[in-house]
Amino acid sequence: MKLLEDKIKNEGIVLPHNVLKVDGFLNHQVDPQLMFEIGKEFARLFKNKKVTKVLTVESSGIAPAVMTGLAMNVPVVFARKHKSLTLTHDLYTASVYSYTKQTSNQISISKRFINKNDKVLIIDDFLANGQAVSGLFDIADAAKIDVVGVGIVIEKTFQKGSQIIKDRGVQLESLARIKALNEDGSIEFD
Numbered sequence: 001m002k003l004l005e006d007k008i009k010n011e012g013i014v015l016p017h018n019v020l021k022v023d024g025f026l027n028h029q030v031d032p033q034l035m036f037e038i039g040k041e042f043a044r045l046f047k048n049k050k051v052t053k054v055l056t057v058e059s060s061g062i063a064p065a066v067m068t069g070l071a072m073n074v075p076v077v078f079a080r081k082h083k084s085l086t087l088t089h090d091l092y093t094a095s096v097y098s099y100t101k102q103t104s105n106q107i108s109i110s111k112r113f114i115n116k117n118d119k120v121l122i123i124d125d126f127l128a129n130g131q132a133v134s135g136l137f138d139i140a141d142a143a144k145i146d147v148v149g150v151g152i153v154i155e156k157t158f159q160k161g162s163q164i165i166k167d168r169g170v171q172l173e174s175l176a177r178i179k180a181l182n183e184d185g186s187i188e189f190d
């Protein structure tokens with residue numbers, strides 16, 4: 001998606017440990033017009049999948065997920081990150097190792113918001129090693145629902161996340177694919 005690649009080229013900052021900072025339009029300040037275009041693009045790419053719900057993880061997945069839900073006219077549910085859990089019988093939970101924070105989080109979704117006939121589309125801001133998406137797969141499996149696609153705003157193709165999604169046989173669409181983040185600050189696209 002050219003609009004997104006241009007935005008990354010102009011505003012993305014390469015940090016140590018292969019982290020790309022895009023807090024000017026995605027991870028802190030949000031560019032609604034760009035998110036709207038992203039939502040429409042995911043809706044186009046997954047239009048034949050009969051999606052009934054969009055699933056993401058708080059907080060940075062919410063903006064692109066909501067715009068996708070708007071474009072597809074389906075609800076959006078975001079997994080919450082909890083430190084301590086009560087009422088676990090009402091929740092589906094999974095453990096997710098955070099790439100940027102280097103800590104494990106429990107993520108959870110209320111059973112009230114997942115129905116057994118749901119066909120869900122997972123949306124997230126970044127794909128690195130696939131831990132966040134794996135956690136959502138675990139929740140989908142516990143709830144016995146179908147994951148029909150994974151939409152990623154920025155995939156770092158030099159990390160291994162896409163393999164987990166391919167192994168599951170689920171359609172993966174990434175709107176920007178980065179093959180290298182260089183020490184001189186340059187960003188190479190696939």
Ligand code: 5GP
Nearest residue numbers: 018019020099126127128129130131132161
């Ligand atoms: P994964 O679970 O695939 O290893 O990592 C994905 C999650 O880590 C994303 O939800 C995102 O919040 C965060 N993340 C991974 N890599 C980056 C990065 O390069 N930049 C930013 N801003 N977040 C990242």
